[in-house]
Amino acid sequence: MGGTLVVAEHVRGQLRDVTKELVTAAAELGDGPVTIAVIARDPGPLAAAANVPGVDEVVAVAVDADGFSADTALAAIEQLVSEREPSVVLTGFTVDAMGFAPALAARIDLGFASDVVAVRRDGGALVVERDFYGAKVRAELEFPGHDRVLLMLRPTVWAPAEGTGSATVSQLSVASESRSRHLEYVEAGGEGDVDITKADFLLSIGRGVGEKDSITRFEELATAMGATLGVSRPLVDAGWMPAARQVGQSGKTVKPKVYLAFGISGAVQHLAGMKTSGTIIAVNTDPEAAIFGVAHYGAVCDIFDVAEELEKLY
Amino acid sequence: MKIVVCVKQVAMLGDEVEFTPDGRGVDPDYLEHALNEWDSYATEEALRIREAAGGGEVVVVSAGDEDAEDAMRRCLAMGADRGVRIAGDGIPAGDPITTARALAEVVRGEGADLVLCGVQSSDAVQGATGTALAELLGLPRVAVVKKIEYDHAARKAVVHRELEGGLVDVNEVETPAVITIQTGINEPRYATLRAIKQAEQKEIEVVEPGQLGPPAASVRRMFVPPRGEGAELLGDDAAGVAQRIKQIVEERLR
Ligand SMILES: Cc1cc2nc3c(=O)[nH]c(=O)nc-3n(C[C@H](O)[C@H](O)[C@H](O)COP(=O)(O)OP(=O)(O)OC[C@H]3O[C@@H](n4cnc5c(N)ncnc54)[C@H](O)[C@@H]3O)c2cc1C
Numbered sequence: 001m002g003g004t005l006v007v008a009e010h011v012r013g014q015l016r017d018v019t020k021e022l023v024t025a026a027a028e029l030g031d032g033p034v035t036i037a038v039i040a041r042d043p044g045p046l047a048a049a050a051n052v053p054g055v056d057e058v059v060a061v062a063v064d065a066d067g068f069s070a071d072t073a074l075a076a077i078e079q080l081v082s083e084r085e086p087s088v089v090l091t092g093f094t095v096d097a098m099g100f101a102p103a104l105a106a107r108i109d110l111g112f113a114s115d116v117v118a119v120r121r122d123g124g125a126l127v128v129e130r131d132f133y134g135a136k137v138r139a140e141l142e143f144p145g146h147d148r149v150l151l152m153l154r155p156t157v158w159a160p161a162e163g164t165g166s167a168t169v170s171q172l173s174v175a176s177e178s179r180s181r182h183l184e185y186v187e188a189g190g191e192g193d194v195d196i197t198k199a200d201f202l203l204s205i206g207r208g209v210g211e212k213d214s215i216t217r218f219e220e221l222a223t224a225m226g227a228t229l230g231v232s233r234p235l236v237d238a239g240w241m242p243a244a245r246q247v248g249q250s251g252k253t254v255k256p257k258v259y260l261a262f263g264i265s266g267a268v269q270h271l272a273g274m275k276t277s278g279t280i281i282a283v284n285t286d287p288e289a290a291i292f293g294v295a296h297y298g299a300v301c302d303i304f305d306v307a308e309e310l311e312k313l314y
Numbered sequence: 315m316k317i318v319v320c321v322k323q324v325a326m327l328g329d330e331v332e333f334t335p336d337g338r339g340v341d342p343d344y345l346e347h348a349l350n351e352w353d354s355y356a357t358e359e360a361l362r363i364r365e366a367a368g369g370g371e372v373v374v375v376s377a378g379d380e381d382a383e384d385a386m387r388r389c390l391a392m393g394a395d396r397g398v399r400i401a402g403d404g405i406p407a408g409d410p411i412t413t414a415r416a417l418a419e420v421v422r423g424e425g426a427d428l429v430l431c432g433v434q435s436s437d438a439v440q441g442a443t444g445t446a447l448a449e450l451l452g453l454p455r456v457a458v459v460k461k462i463e464y465d466h467a468a469r470k471a472v473v474h475r476e477l478e479g480g481l482v483d484v485n486e487v488e489t490p491a492v493i494t495i496q497t498g499i500n501e502p503r504y505a506t507l508r509a510i511k512q513a514e515q516k517e518i519e520v521v522e523p524g525q526l527g528p529p530a531a532s533v534r535r536m537f538v539p540p541r542g543e544g545a546e547l548l549g550d551d552a553a554g555v556a557q558r559i560k561q562i563v564e565e566r567l568r
Contacts (some may be wrong), residue, residue, distance in 0.1 A: 011477060067483060070445075070455055093441065095477050098433070098457040098494070102442035103449035105411050105530060112411050112530040114440045127534065132408070133327040133437050137340060138539035141408060141531045152441075179454035179489040183472070188480045201567060225563065237498030243480060250480050258566045260559065268439065279566045281559055282545065288329045297562060298545030299555040309556030 003032035005086040007077060008050045009096055011068075012185065015049040018092035020160030024155055027054035027161065029119050031088050036167075037061055039076045039174075047169055057168040062173045067182030070099035075176035075273075077104055086148070088126065093152040100189075105150045111143030114152035115268065134265060135290035156272055182271070187241060196230050196245060202256045204230035204247055207285065208263015208303055212240045214297065218262065221307055224314040230254065232264045248273035262303040266291030315370030315466055317360040318426040319394065320447065321353035323378050323385035324437040338533045339407060349385040352432025355390040356495040360430050363464050371395050373424055374387065377416040378402040383518055389503030390513035397518040398424075404523060408438060411467035411530035414446035416523040423452055427466065429492040441494075448459055448548050455492040456485060460499050464489070468559040 004026040009016045012077045019036070033056040038047045043060035051058050059080065065072040077100070081089060089104070091097035093115045100240040105112035111126070118129035118137075121268050126149055143149045158216040172236070196202060203222040209215060215235070231240075232248045247254055259277035264270060266282070266289055275294045282295035283303050292298045299306065325345040332341040357374065364370040374389040376382045377400040386397040389467040400416045421429055429451070431444030441457070450453030460482065461474035469490075476496050487493075506512070548558045 011481070016478075070457075074449075087484060095458045095475065098445060099455060099475075100445070102410060102440075102446040103455065106414060106446040106449040107441075109527075111528065112442070112512075113408075114410075114442050115365050131439070131539070132409075132536070133325065133331075133340065133345075135539070137331060138537050139536045140534040142534045143531055145528045146530070149545065157379045163406070179483045179491075180456060183484040183486055186474070186482040186484060188476070201563065226567075233497065239501070246480070249474055249478055252479075275433045279546075279562065281548075281562060283555070285464050286329055288327070288331075292545045293539070295545040297398045297548055297558070299548040299559075300550055301552050301555055305552035306555050306559070309553045313556055313560050 003084065003086045004088045004090060005031060005080060005084060006034060006036040007089065007091045007097070008036050008038040008046065009092055010046050013045070015046055015163070017049060017160055018094060018155045020052055020162065021155060021158040022050055022090045023054045023154060024158040024242055025119060026090055028158070028221065029088065029121070033057065035059060035084060035086065037077065037080055039063055041066060051165045051167045051169065052161040053163050053165045054161045055165045058167045058169045060171050062167060062171065064175065065178050065182070068096050068099070069178040069180055071178040071180065072104070072174070072176050074103055076099040077176040078108065079174055080172070082106065087150070089150040091150070091152050093154050097152055101150055101152050111146030111149035113141050116151045116153050117157050119151060128283050131176065131268070133285055135293070136288050148296060154268065156275070193242070194201040194228055194244065196228055196247065197252050197254050198246070199228035199254070200257045201225070201227040202230045202254060202258070203227040203260045203262065204264060205235065205262045206232035206264030207234045209235070212238070215240055217307065221310055221314070227260065227309065230268050252281065261291050261295070264291055265289050266293065315364065315367050316373065316424060316426045316438050317363060317370065317428045317430060318373050318421050318424050319353070319355065319360045319389065320421070320429065320431045321374050321376050321385055321389055322435045323347050323376065323382040324350040324435050326437065333536055337535045339536060347381055347384065349388045350432050350435045352434060352495060352497060353385070354502040355499050356430040356432050357392055357394060358500045359462060359495055361393045362500060363428065363462070367466055373398065373426070374556065375417060376400070377405055377413050377523070386518055387513050388505065388521050390516045391510040392503055393509070394518055399518055399520050400523050401520060404526065404534055406529045409515050409529045409531050410438070410440040410442035412526050413497055414443050414450055415526045417443070417447050418450035418522050420521060421424065421447065427490050428464065429453070429490065431492065433494045433496050434543045444492050444494035446497050453490050453492050454487050456487050457494045458496050459493050460496045462493060473503045496524050
């Protein structure tokens with residue numbers, strides 16, 4: 001009884017970074033032993049990779065499914081929760097976990113919160129923090145009546161636990177029916193005219209540009225400034241720019257020396273792709289835009305006015 | 315063929331905020347509302363599947379107060395056939411599991427061939443309601459989907475799950491299923507003025523939620539997050555801002 005169960009995440013045979021971040025969060029919470037579940041057809045090598053400092057036990061869960069199966073993951077974690085009775089279950093706030101974590105919470109009545117950015121015990125009660133309303137407001141949540149809580153943690157908030165741990169490794173085999181099946185992986189948006197991850201200087205534009213016809217102007221400005229043009233997701237969704245230019249969680253992760261964000265609000269999935277940039281400069285008409293929270297320099301201005309002035313200087 | 319789309323009227327804050335007296339929520343006077351962006355893509359996808367099949371019904375379901383009907387009317391104006399609203403006054407904010415419970419009763423009763431939800435709502439970013447709903451309905455689920463090839467006769471669909479970094483995981487899933495829709499899957503249509511007028515005539519049935527059970531989480535307090543050091547402001551005169559940007563860029567790239 002008690003302890004924290006961490007659900008490891010992996011894709012194409014590689015453990016994803018978020019897994020080690022979850023371990024750090026679990027260790028920090030200090031809720032008894034930390035168990036990490038690695039669910040895969042052949043969990044052995046991944047289980048070894050998941051054995052990092054802070055983990056007490058790695059459970060290598062062998063399942064009959066290729067790739068990721070939401071049904072299989074759910075069955076495996078449900079079984080582990082009923083056997084180990086952890087007080088906290090941690091997953092990443094990731095695409096895979098979005099397929100099973102909320103379902104587990106609904107199935108066995110767990111306390112639940114997602115995109116969590118802080119976790120602590122307050123006199124025994126679990127308290128977490130998460131954002132609302134475009135990250136303009138943060139909330140503390142509690143889970144009265146739940147002695148078991150599932151939390152989906154925002155990636156890149158906790159530092160990954162590095163090194164080799166000394167956890168015991170145990171095996172578990174879970175049989176389950178899956179109503180979905182992995183067929184293949186397709187690389188999307190990989191190929192494009194430029195590799196924005198290689199640029200030292202990115203000028204990224206967001207929905208603030210308003211319309212397709214304005215893009216050329218910023219493209220030209222970027223060229224004049226010696227910058228590479230990046231974009232937020234809505235411009236790719238609209239078909240205005242190729243996916244290769246997209247910065248963020250489902251696009252490219254960039255770390256240029258200078259990142260200039262024009263008309264980008266700073267949604268968590270955008271920040272995930274650029275927040276470690278050397279110097280971030282944001283221009284946005286909304287003084288409360290979340291992008292100012294990560295920017296080193298900010299201007300509450302219309303991007304078209306600033307563009308016009310920059311055009312005079314370059 | 316019947317497709318249910320679950321939609322939400324989301325709330326947006328401007329540049330000012332006040333909290334409710336109990337400190338657990340935002341004063342509604344400071345909020346503006348709109349149809350959740352992801353749900354407009356979900357609605358469009360349902361309409362396209364229906365059009366490809368040559369017929370069928372698209373039903374929009376929302377848990378929310380009367381204002382939520384604005385969002386539903388937008389979907390009806392796009393072409394959905396009718397709506398069901400679950401009076402949402404008792405559904406705690408920040409609790410997608412309870413929202414899913416409220417939706418489940420109505421959606422179950424519809425007996426849909428497909429249930430589409432948005433990946434997340436822009437105001438709460440939980441990424442959870444659709445997946446929890448699937449569980450309560452006993453249906454398979456696929457989250458964050460950017461392409462659906464639905465085979466009604468064979469009761470299955472090939473779906474493209476969009477993973478981190480843009481990698482696509484192609485899956486086959488049995489249907490009925492709950493699929494959460496990612497932006498960019500299609501181009502949501504604009505409703506014509508005529509369609510908006512006609513949507514006024516379409517039916518929105520209002521039902522009371524059943525027993526929802528204890529919340530999965532409750533808000534203890536809300537606050538404006540500290541901004542750390544915060545950004546150094548470059549002023550609000552565009553010419554001055556441009557000068558400073560040029561200067562900073564030159565320094566950093568040297
Ligand atoms: C699973 C998942 C993955 C995602 N992956 C990504 C990703 O990889 N990359 C990504 O970017 N998003 C991603 N998103 C989407 C993300 O949640 C946001 O919807 C998106 O980042 C918003 O883009 P934006 O900031 O350009 O638009 P908005 O949020 O609409 O912001 C536009 C901003 O422009 C400002 N503005 C408007 N006009 C002007 C003007 N004239 N001058 C100055 N400022 C102006 C506004 O104040 C506002 O802040 C993902 C979402 C999900 C669910």
